[in-house]
Amino acid sequence: MNPLTNGPLFALLQSKIEPHMQGRVFTLVNSLAQAMMPLGMMIGAPVAELLGLRAWYLFGGGMCLLMGFIGLTVRMINTLDDQQPGGKIIVAAAEPSIATD
Secondary structure: OOHHHHHHHHHHHHHOOOHHHHHHHHHHHHHHHHHHHHHHHHHHHHHHHHHHHHHHHHHHHOOOOOOOOHHHOOOOHHHHHHHHOOOEEOOOOOOOOOOOO
């Protein structure tokens, strides 16, 4: 699942972030993602021991479904490709452009 999720994510980041800032942003994104792994293990291991591994997997799957549903219903996330870096949504003009001489 890593290539299926990180491929589009980093392509989106490359299109939205200025080239001179991309290294800093990519480093921050990777550092935050790696910092969450020990935190997830600190929470997941005791819960899995207490409630069982099946309950932990069901909870994790339910949270993934909830995040997917939220991602589809929140307009700002749904139109992320159409936004300029300042947050304004770009609307394509339906009229043909007028050529000037």
